[in-house]
Amino acid sequence: MDYIEVSGKSLENAISEACKQLSVTADHLEYEIVDLGTSGFLGFNSKPTIIKAKVKEAKAATLDVQKDEEVVSEVSSDSLTSGETVSVIDADDLKKKVNDFLNDVFGAMKMDVTITVDYDEKDSCVNVDLEGDEMGILIGKRGQTLDSLQYLISLIVNKGKAGYIRVKVDTENYRARRQKTLENLARNLSFKVKRTKRPVSLEPMNPYERRIIHSALQNDRYVTTHSEGEEPFRRVVITLKK
Known part of the structure; x- marks a missing residue:
């Protein structure tokens, strides 16, 4: 599968956007950093992070799985394939x-x-x-x-x-309060779309906040959402379902 190029305010945002576009979880994503970008000073003069990503290819299992698994506290070196390492977080x-x-x-x-x-x-x-x-x-x-x-x-x-x-x-508790505000905004604007039968564009948001809008309306029977534009001006658009 060919790589797609994705950008985000941070590496986490770019990875999340790539996962969304490729419909996979992060553990099934393979990516390369094209440009880490810069954060500027507290958000000013920042440049987005850019990555190339694709769905990770499935690899054949190299370890035998016993029928009755035992939980062990240590992994012996004999159970690892050649070149495999265990990453320990301190x-x-x-x-x-x-x-x-x-x-x-x-x-x-x-x-x-x-x-x-x-x-x-x-x-x-x-x-x-x-x-x-x-x-x-x-x-x-x-x-x-x-x-x-x-x-x-x-x-x-x-x-x-x-x-x-x-x-x-x-x-x-800003994150939770912001999420509730965005969910209320999404529902209010969906009512406007249903009433006027015209699409509504929201202000530019980061990938995390756009996902909140998408999730808030994903089960709505009458409207749908999609994102338009390039970072950092990418925004959600709410439209009537056809």
């Missing part, structure tokens, strides 16, 4: 890197912020929660500053790693 090291970076950032900004960092091994995700008196500054317009911090942290934790580690940065 959660404490990850959390220290994130804490050190954010302390430097907030120190330079002269902001007093309480930082909580957790690593979810099951989802391979670093969760960062920020608390303080000036969180509106960190959120920025439509979460752009928060997204910029998330992008920078993603670069730090994924440097030199074989697998991809997701990063989520939140403060004052």
